[in-house]
Amino acid sequence: MTMKRGWIAAAVAAASLSGIGTSAVAESATLKTVEERGTLLCSGHNGSYFGFVEVNDKNEWKGLDIDLCRALTVAILGDPDKNQIVPLSWAQRFPALQSGDVDVVIKATGWTMGRDTELGLQFSIPYFFGGAQLMVRKELGISSASELGGGTVCVAAGTTIERIVADHLKAENVEHTMVSFEKTAEVIGAYKAGRCDAYAAWGPSIAVLLANQFEDADSHVILEDKLSAEPIAAAMRQGDEDWVDIVNWMLAALIKAEELGVTSSNVDEMTANPPNPTVARLLGVDAGMGERLGLRDTWAREMIAAMGNFAEIYDRNLGEGSPYKLERGLNNLWSNGGVLYTPILD
Amino acid sequence: MSAAPPTIGRFERLQRRVFRKPLDGLVTLFIAAILAWLAWQAIDWGILRAVWRAEDAALCREAHAGACWSIIDARHRLILFGLYPYDEHWRSTSAAVAIIATVILSCIPWFWAARRLISLWIAGFATYYLLMEGSPLGLEQVTTDKWGGLSLVLFLFSSVVLLGMPMGLGLALMRRSRLPMLRWVASLLIDFIRSLPLLTTLFTAAVVVPILLPDWLQGDKIWRIIIAFSLFFACYQAEVFRGGFQAIPNGQFEAGMALGLGKWQSLGLIILPQVFRHALPATINMVVVTFKETAVVIIIGLFDLLASAQAAFGTGDWVAYYMETYIFVALIYWAFITSLGRYGEFLKEHMKQEDH
Numbered sequence: 179m180t181m182k183r184g185w186i187a188a189a190v191a192a193a194s195l196s197g198i199g200t201s202a203v204a205e206s207a208t209l210k211t212v213e214e215r216g217t218l219l220c221s222g223h224n225g226s227y228f229g230f231v232e233v234n235d236k237n238e239w240k241g242l243d244i245d246l247c248r249a250l251t252v253a254i255l256g257d258p259d260k261n262q263i264v265p266l267s268w269a270q271r272f273p274a275l276q277s278g279d280v281d282v283v284i285k286a287t288g289w290t291m292g293r294d295t296e297l298g299l300q301f302s303i304p305y306f307f308g309g310a311q312l313m314v315r316k317e318l319g320i321s322s323a324s325e326l327g328g329g330t331v332c333v334a335a336g337t338t339i340e341r342i343v344a345d346h347l348k349a350e351n352v353e354h355t356m357v358s359f360e361k362t363a364e365v366i367g368a369y370k371a372g373r374c375d376a377y378a379a380w381g382p383s384i385a386v387l388l389a390n391q392f393e394d395a396d397s398h399v400i401l402e403d404k405l406s407a408e409p410i411a412a413a414m415r416q417g418d419e420d421w422v423d424i425v426n427w428m429l430a431a432l433i434k435a436e437e438l439g440v441t442s443s444n445v446d447e448m449t450a451n452p453p454n455p456t457v458a459r460l461l462g463v464d465a466g467m468g469e470r471l472g473l474r475d476t477w478a479r480e481m482i483a484a485m486g487n488f489a490e491i492y493d494r495n496l497g498e499g500s501p502y503k504l505e506r507g508l509n510n511l512w513s514n515g516g517v518l519y520t521p522i523l524d
Numbered sequence: 525m526s527a528a529p530p531t532i533g534r535f536e537r538l539q540r541r542v543f544r545k546p547l548d549g550l551v552t553l554f555i556a557a558i559l560a561w562l563a564w565q566a567i568d569w570g571i572l573r574a575v576w577r578a579e580d581a582a583l584c585r586e587a588h589a590g591a592c593w594s595i596i597d598a599r600h601r602l603i604l605f606g607l608y609p610y611d612e613h614w615r616s617t618s619a620a621v622a623i624i625a626t627v628i629l630s631c632i633p634w635f636w637a638a639r640r641l642i643s644l645w646i647a648g649f650a651t652y653y654l655l656m657e658g659s660p661l662g663l664e665q666v667t668t669d670k671w672g673g674l675s676l677v678l679f680l681f682s683s684v685v686l687l688g689m690p691m692g693l694g695l696a697l698m699r700r701s702r703l704p705m706l707r708w709v710a711s712l713l714i715d716f717i718r719s720l721p722l723l724t725t726l727f728t729a730a731v732v733v734p735i736l737l738p739d740w741l742q743g744d745k746i747w748r749i750i751i752a753f754s755l756f757f758a759c760y761q762a763e764v765f766r767g768g769f770q771a772i773p774n775g776q777f778e779a780g781m782a783l784g785l786g787k788w789q790s791l792g793l794i795i796l797p798q799v800f801r802h803a804l805p806a807t808i809n810m811v812v813v814t815f816k817e818t819a820v821v822i823i824i825g826l827f828d829l830l831a832s833a834q835a836a837f838g839t840g841d842w843v844a845y846y847m848e849t850y851i852f853v854a855l856i857y858w859a860f861i862t863s864l865g866r867y868g869e870f871l872k873e874h875m876k877q878e879d880h
Contacts, residue, residue: 223835224831225822225838226834232838232839233607233839237605265669265826265831269823270731270825277735278734362838363837363843367846386840391843
């Protein structure tokens with residue numbers, strides 16, 4: 179593994195050396211590989227993860243993370259279908275990234291220090307925030323996690339949620355037993371069957387479940403304690419900063435488009451008649467958007483035309499257009515009371 | 525219980541067995557009541573109160589609704605074919621049928637000659653590959669990463685058994701060889717692979733090999749998995765064959781030589797048929813275990829039957845009905861494994877007849 183990484187690092191070093199003296203045009207090794215291959219390799223899931231990675235009735239991938247992969251594919255290759263979604267388990271996603279089985283992991287992945295440093299990964303700007311929360315039966319009469327003493331908590335194995343809940347309960351000195359399962363559906367099944375007192379998961383996921391999958395939704399309560407605010411970001415291999423730039427600006431462009439009111443339906447109009455200089459730059463009417471990343475100037479325009487802006491992608495997969503009807507909440511723009519923002523498009 | 529010979533009188537026999545003493549009778553009645561209650565629950569939930577059609581999915585949410593088979597109606601194509609493109613499903617179906625037909629045909633004694641069997645399997649596999657991949661036939665190309673569901677399981681399983689069986693026999697023969705070099709190599713390989721869990725072996729093939737080997741040597745992930753899985757199977761099967769060899773007295777080799785047969789002739793004509801017979805029950809066992817173990821490929825990202833089943837209920841509309849999905853998948857596994865077991869019985873009977 180280190181050998182391959184060494185090679186990549188060497189290649190990147192060589193690329194950056196040769197770039198000295200010229201203008202700082204991006205020369206991402208990963209981008210080059212993707213362009214030569216003609217296919218972007220993204221992460222899928224070994225099954226489904228509600229709203230983020232799913233398979234529809236036509237045996238095709240869908241979901242928020244899949245749409246972001248497709249958006250990235252448009253940005254690079256100009257066609258949302260020129261990608262290959264590699265099914266990966268949670269545990270397999272990082273080894274697969276390191277071995278080159280995928281070019282990027284967009285898979286509801288939390289940005290943690292351990293992953294950033296020890297695993298040799300780089301993370302994009304976060305595109306989603308979800309905090310770990312606990313759900314319990316109302317009959318327990320609990321209103322806070324600290325009252326869970328002696329209880330059993332069901333959680334999905336190998337996720338950041340497991341660690342966050344354990345740390346939180348330990349800090350509060352709450353004696354508890356943790357029961358972990360490989361599959362989200364199994365965790366829910368165990369909670370429903372009464373094998374555990376509390377169900378720990380992402381707050382948004384719990385809300386979705388409670389609203390849709392519980393016949394007795396009234397007899398359960400989601401505790402208010404937010405045990406974390408986990409930033410969800412795309413993960414990439416260390417050593418290719420220019421690739422990180424591309425993924426970052428792909429996400430930024432989607433969010434910026436929402437901020438500027440550019441949607442898939444009005445993008446052509448906006449291109450013909452940009453209301454302000456930022457929109458003109460974003461849509462490639464003014465040059466410069468593409469060259470700096472090693473892409474076409476029109477990449478963001480094509481991407482928005484094909485996939486929509488961030489709001490459209492969210493609504494389609496998690497919001498009003500999905501079975502989940504999840505409110506934006508934290509995941510709204512900063513100007514609408516959320517925490518999503520973009521770097522400046524200058 | 526019910527299979528008593530009619531000569532003694534079925535009822536009398538039953539009475540003697542389960543109602544001998546009053547306490548026996550009570551226990552019998554109690555257990556029968558529990559079984560009847562369970563059966564009633566299953567029928568009531570699974571059939572009487574069940575919702576069957578995808579269009580009726582809304583009825584599943586009503587309080588009195590039983591099993592929601594609508595999910596199978598709506599998502600069975602996902603379960604059976606994984607990520608295979610929707611419009612090309614007929615190819616996946618035909619490919620699976622080709623594999624099943626190959627397996628069934630090779631159960632017919634007429635095919636039990638090396639040349640016929642080998643041609644049959646090559647034809648079966650070629651059909652499968654051509655249909656699934658498509659490009660040599662001028663159909664739309666479907667890369668192996670899109671293969672999935674039941675047809676992938678059948679392919680993995682039959683490739684592993686097909687490659688693993690001769691490899692296992694080869695390893696068993698090497699381990700019995702008079703040349704120490706061959707013996708050591710075989711023992712080392714068998715002991716090494718057997719000391720590793722299957723998952724580790726497959727993970728190595730899927731994830732570590734691409735890091736070590738140059739690109740042109742890697743091949744598709746699915747082939748690496750099949751080779752690693754076959755090797756794993758072969759190492760266990762070699763030990764099964766070794767047991768078969770040990771059951772045969774050395775005198776038979778000598779008898780073969782005395783008849784003027786060469787080493788390979790006596791092996792093929794005298795020893796191996798007996799080895800197969802001795803090794804048969806354990807071999808069927810290995811084959812059944814292998815069929816079920818194909819489910820671990822989910823970990824290295826192949827969309828097998830179980831993975832696609834999980835994808836089938838892993839969406840907002842269907843998540844509540846995972847039980848129905850698992851039952852459906854369990855029935856599929858049950859059907860195949862029962863057939864394998866039956867085939868084992870048939871082989872045993874057949875070989876017994878050959879004895880006389």
